Amino acid sequence: MRVTRPLALPLLALSACAAGEKDIPVAVRIANATPAVTVTARGETAPVGTANADAADDPAIWRNAADPAASLIVGTDKKAGLYVYGLDGKVRDFLDAGRVNNVDLKDGVNFGGATGIIVAASDRNDVAHAKVALFRLDPASAKLTALGTVDGGKGEAYGICLGRDDTGLSAFVVLKDGTINQLLLDTSAAVPTARIVRTMKLGTQSEGCAVDDRTHILYVAEEDVGLWRFDARVSGSITPTQIAAVDRKNLVDDAEGVAIAPIGEKDGYVLVSSQGDNAYVVYRLTDDSYVGRFRIVDGPVGGAEETDGIELMLGDFGPTYPHGLFVAQDGHNAAAAQNFKLVAWDDIAKALGLPE
Template sequence: MISCFTFITLAGCTVSETEMPVAVRIANATPAVPVTARGETTPVGTGNADAADDPAIWRNPADPAASLIVGTDKKAGLYVYGLDGRTRSFLDAGRVNNVDLRDHVAIGGQDGILVVASDRNAIANAKLALFRLDPATARLTALGKVDGGAGEAYGVCLYRDAATTYAFIVLKDGTINQVALDTAGTTPAGRIVRTLKLGTQSEGCAVDDRTGILYVAEEDVGLWRFDARATGSTTPVKIAAADGRNLVMDAEGVAIAPMGEKDGYVLVSSQGDNAYVAYRLRDDSYVGRFRVVDGAIGGAEETDGIDLMPGDFGPAYPGGLFVAQDGHNGAAAQNFKLAAWDDIVKALGLPD
């Protein structure tokens, strides 16, 4: 029998993007340029499972090559890696899904590195798990948990304005709660200040602190932006549709590459065809697509979380670091692949 799936251009056949077989959707995708990884992390401890999920980068300004990566094993806890990919520490935190961090946050009366993970140890009651990262020992210390709202915790990203550090916790159903964090005392506190909403399952998010814009990936729909300010509009603006061309569903991890005062790029994981898509911040325009392919180090496939930070990270990553979760790490458990932002910029033909 000839179906609309077999010949999608036949007259009278109308097939939605979500109904198309994966092979058809990938075949329709815009070509992606190849990039190879320069490093990778030790695999997470949970084998034979979808376990590694989301990374967050801390850049050491005094010694960039000594920078750290925090990564989630969503079945077990949080890893801290060096740029050589070796595990520096592990903290049993249970089912933590996504992670983000901010430097120079007042924690218990001292300046510190705040790490926040979306905690779904209780499926019906989302929590934000807060930690302090010690850059000298590369160890995490649990500070406590704050309420993230009713529902299953998925994504998380941090935003800092002049007065407050906020966490956006993305629940599985597309609800996004903005939580004002208070870490100045001995026990952290949080207060939901407003709620945003997308229609279906969502996860990856990132905030541009310079412009106060929140970017969120709705997995089968596309990439959106919101006003991140607590007093801002709650209406989302669609940047890109997951139409199987530039962005192939599932749209997953989101990361920002700030350039100058307000420019730069937002990147999103096009998980459906093992690619990453870049859009320009100043006008939401499509820039290009790339893949992390096999080289001296294996590539990255079916990526969930990503993170990106331009700047000096030492000899191996002099122009910046891109980290992507790898959903298929050969015979080993899942891990994270490290690519040089310089290599991505060159592959996409972006201005230096």
């Protein structure tokens, strides 16, 4: 959730402020945080259609293995619906889906005997009862087709991520109060169905999540508390383990979007948006250790601030993003409506001194 912050406050007020960190100017919060390296985006999407509002929120990436430069990005305008962008940032499609907050996708999903790309979005058109809106993405036309909605449980839908194991395809719906419902999806018929197979719980408002299908671990950001992991398997424990706390040094509230960079069989990184100081934090998957922090600053295109959703996929995305693509929502985007910034994984890895 984007939080509007004052641009300046007297220093005396900063020391005495009982309301806490969120009343402190961003410049002060950055100064107090652990230093971050900087990168610049190599591209950006067109702004979402909702102007003068906190509207763009969360991206998902589909990689075209046959023609990597023709890969696609799906992004939410949480006031209006779903966009599909090319890597050039141009809009390829828009579907009026109403108030869809977060989005994820999976390729190779069965649709009545044929395989394709399924897109799932957290639908909060009814704030009292969560839904998961499901769509088919046609990679040739870049068009979305609505498949229907399934029940996500009582409460306001916020985050969503997809995970796959030998029991099938699951959608993890993160409700605003920190409840996480795991839905087992059946997309084999023309109209998808789902059932809630288990429920997990964090104590306060949560949103961003991602699933590592190699290790079957679910990662969830609790905005004012920290980053957690759960067993993502239907038969797994529902007890969370904390990876990192919001300490206002490495991770500054709100902790928002979550993304994974899988390397090899178990290694890689989990990234989380440190929204409170316009940064992104990287932790190692194998031991939860802190790796580093980075920011997206002005360059060929503008930087990114107050980021909600993020996504990362390693692999070839063509000459501009040869080893991976990181996409981050930009909460300001100068005078235009909010959009998404595109960063090469090579630039992030180099800035942090990570092995190529």
